[in-house]
Amino acid sequence: MSKVRVRFAPSPTGGLHLGGVRTVLFNYLFAKKHGGDFIVRIEDTDQTRFVEGAEQYIFDCLKWCGMEPDESPLVGGPHAPYRQSERKETYRKYAEQLVKDGFAYYAFDTKEELEKMREDFKTPENPSPQYDQTIRQKMRNSLSLSDEEVQTLLQQNTPHVIRIKMPEGETISFTDMIRGEVSFETSLVDDKVLLKADSMPTYHLAVVADDYAMQITHAFRGEEWLPSAPVHLMLWKYLGWEKDMPQWAHLPLILGPNGKLSKRDGAKYGFPVFAMNWLDQKSNELTEGFKERGFLPEAFVNLLAVLGWNDGTEKELYSMEELIESFSIDKVHVAGAKFDFEKAKWFNHEWIMRSDAARLAPDVKEILAANNIINIEPDRLLTVINLVKDRCTLLQDFYAQSSFFFETPTVYDEAAVKPKWDDLKKEYLEELAKKLQAENNFTVENIELAFKNLATEKNIKVGELQMIFRVMLVGSKMGPGVFVIAETIGKAETVLRIEKGIKIFHAA
RNA sequence: GCCGCGGUGGUCAAGGGGUUAAGACGCCUCCCUUUCACGGAGGAAUCACGGGUUCGAAUCCCGUACGUGGUACCA
Numbered sequence: 001m002s003k004v005r006v007r008f009a010p011s012p013t014g015g016l017h018l019g020g021v022r023t024v025l026f027n028y029l030f031a032k033k034h035g036g037d038f039i040v041r042i043e044d045t046d047q048t049r050f051v052e053g054a055e056q057y058i059f060d061c062l063k064w065c066g067m068e069p070d071e072s073p074l075v076g077g078p079h080a081p082y083r084q085s086e087r088k089e090t091y092r093k094y095a096e097q098l099v100k101d102g103f104a105y106y107a108f109d110t111k112e113e114l115e116k117m118r119e120d121f122k123t124p125e126n127p128s129p130q131y132d133q134t135i136r137q138k139m140r141n142s143l144s145l146s147d148e149e150v151q152t153l154l155q156q157n158t159p160h161v162i163r164i165k166m167p168e169g170e171t172i173s174f175t176d177m178i179r180g181e182v183s184f185e186t187s188l189v190d191d192k193v194l195l196k197a198d199s200m201p202t203y204h205l206a207v208v209a210d211d212y213a214m215q216i217t218h219a220f221r222g223e224e225w226l227p228s229a230p231v232h233l234m235l236w237k238y239l240g241w242e243k244d245m246p247q248w249a250h251l252p253l254i255l256g257p258n259g260k261l262s263k264r265d266g267a268k269y270g271f272p273v274f275a276m277n278w279l280d281q282k283s284n285e286l287t288e289g290f291k292e293r294g295f296l297p298e299a300f301v302n303l304l305a306v307l308g309w310n311d312g313t314e315k316e317l318y319s320m321e322e323l324i325e326s327f328s329i330d331k332v333h334v335a336g337a338k339f340d341f342e343k344a345k346w347f348n349h350e351w352i353m354r355s356d357a358a359r360l361a362p363d364v365k366e367i368l369a370a371n372n373i374i375n376i377e378p379d380r381l382l383t384v385i386n387l388v389k390d391r392c393t394l395l396q397d398f399y400a401q402s403s404f405f406f407e408t409p410t411v412y413d414e415a416a417v418k419p420k421w422d423d424l425k426k427e428y429l430e431e432l433a434k435k436l437q438a439e440n441n442f443t444v445e446n447i448e449l450a451f452k453n454l455a456t457e458k459n460i461k462v463g464e465l466q467m468i469f470r471v472m473l474v475g476s477k478m479g480p481g482v483f484v485i486a487e488t489i490g491k492a493e494t495v496l497r498i499e500k501g502i503k504i505f506h507a508a
Numbered sequence: 509g510c511c512g513c514g515g516u517g518g519u520c521a522a523g524g525g526g527u528u529a530a531g532a533c534g535c536c537u538c539c540c541u542u543u544c545a546c547g548g549a550g551g552a553a554u555c556a557c558g559g560g561u562u563c564g565a566a567u568c569c570c571g572u573a574c575g576u577g578g579u580a581c582c583a
Contacts, residue, residue: 336577
């Protein structure tokens with residue numbers, strides 16, 4: 001058997017959504033698992049929908065996720081060009097070949113004629129008539145017209161398409177790597193357009209021609225392609241390449257809260273559906289990405305991998321390396337899976353907790369900088385990250401969870417302090433400030449010892465004091481242990497915050 | 509309408525003739541912590557329905573309903 005070669009073939013018309021990323025991911029995992037090549041080519045067949053910058057966007061997403069292609073328009077390779085628009089000539093050749101061999105035909109029907117046909121043949125039982133064997137003789141094509149008429153039309157450069165001629169009464173079946181044997185009646189499949197009037201191929205011709213040219217061995221795509229698989233199968237056969245046909249795997253769909261996951265669901269339910277922010281230049285509409293929402297790529301890849309795949313164990317947390325190791329195509333599910341944002345956040349939280357501070361530092365630094373907290377000593381940043389990462393679900397949480405390490409609070413949870421505040425506490429805190437000021441070795445242990453000894457001396461419950469102390473340092477009832485916070489912000493700042501707190505709470 | 513595909517708690521899922529039907533997310537209770545998390549211990553909640561086959565069906569078969577995708581000179 002030849003080397004495993006898989007391909008991801010996005011259409012550069014919009015953002016890369018969850019389903020798309022998962023399709024790439026399974027492609028990638030399969031290729032890496034079998035030591036094969038992961039190829040990315042671009043399906044820019046439809047010029048009218050091509051969006052500027054989308055191709056670069058796709059590669060940015062792949063890079064973020066850690067899936068670098070072995071061959072692509074960006075890195076090149078032996079099967080260049082990797083853009084469909086640059087391979088145009090070859091498709092026409094194959095389409096003409098099919099016509100010559102009697103497997104396809106020219107169709108001269110105009111848009112209006114097609115519309116009329118759909119209108120005329122529409123019945124309550126058949127609301128959307130297809131251009132198939134039952135009606136093709138009634139249309140204007142090289143099957144229904146005489147040779148002379150066809151020649152004349154061609155010589156006059158009459159706009160035309162090339163359609164596949166689906167055979168009658170055959171059962172065509174194939175074995176899908178995920179769902180086993182799937183079969184179709186050819187009579188029920190319509191005569192799909194292979195080559196459009198503008199000479200660009202449709203997806204149907206293009207996938208087959210490109211997969212053949214690039215020697216693809218395993219083709220992964222979404223389940224929405226299953227109904228057109230018989231067309232592709234027939235093409236492989238008609239072009240005489242049957243023995244080179246890749247094995248197919250139709251991946252289950254990712255569903256949203258109400259049916260299929262759509263771009264709109266993001267805005268509607270408050271979660272991202274794209275890998276990275278996507279700005280649609282036509283509508284100027286911004287669709288939020290997982291990256292910008294504060295997801296770690298490790299978590300994003302992980303959560304997508306286990307949505308529709310499970311290796312049979314209880315393991316849920318996988319790195320890319322572990323995924324490559326454990327991935328198995330026959331463990332991919334057949335049913336669609338509903339996307340659960342709560343679970344997605346859980347994955348991110350887990351990945352933040354298990355990542356070390358150095359991994360997180362650049363991201364955290366960026367988030368703090370966005371909130372005007374800059375010039376942090378690297379070591380100090382690492383210390384703080386380790387202190388708060390357990391309580392951060394999204395990267396953005398690092399700001400709220402750690403800002404008090406870098407800035408003196410400006411707002412205080414007075415409601416929490418007020419019921420506990422009295423002159424005795426004020427006195428205690430004033431003395432505490434002095435005592436801490438005199439402390440030469442400002443460590444967690446010493447701070448705590450000073451704090452508790454003074455409380456015993458004054459006969460005050462430590463707990464009540466701790467809450468006040470915390471609010472003075474943090475501004476609210478949150479964060480890691482108070483004494484750790486005190487040590488981290490240092491003696492001068494601790495004393496300063498106590499003094500400031502006394503003023504504020506005493507006035508209140 | 510027609511065609512394809514699907515089905516285990518609310519969600520993701522293991523299991524594929526005999527199980528007390530794993531586990532995770534979420535939810536609830538308690539412990540830890542006089543904060544919030546993390547961590548720990550528990551709890552509520554499930555095999556779409558109807559027929560077969562079988563001593564025995566969540567598991568196999570057939571129907572029905574439901575869901576989902578396709579039915580474009582979009583991918």
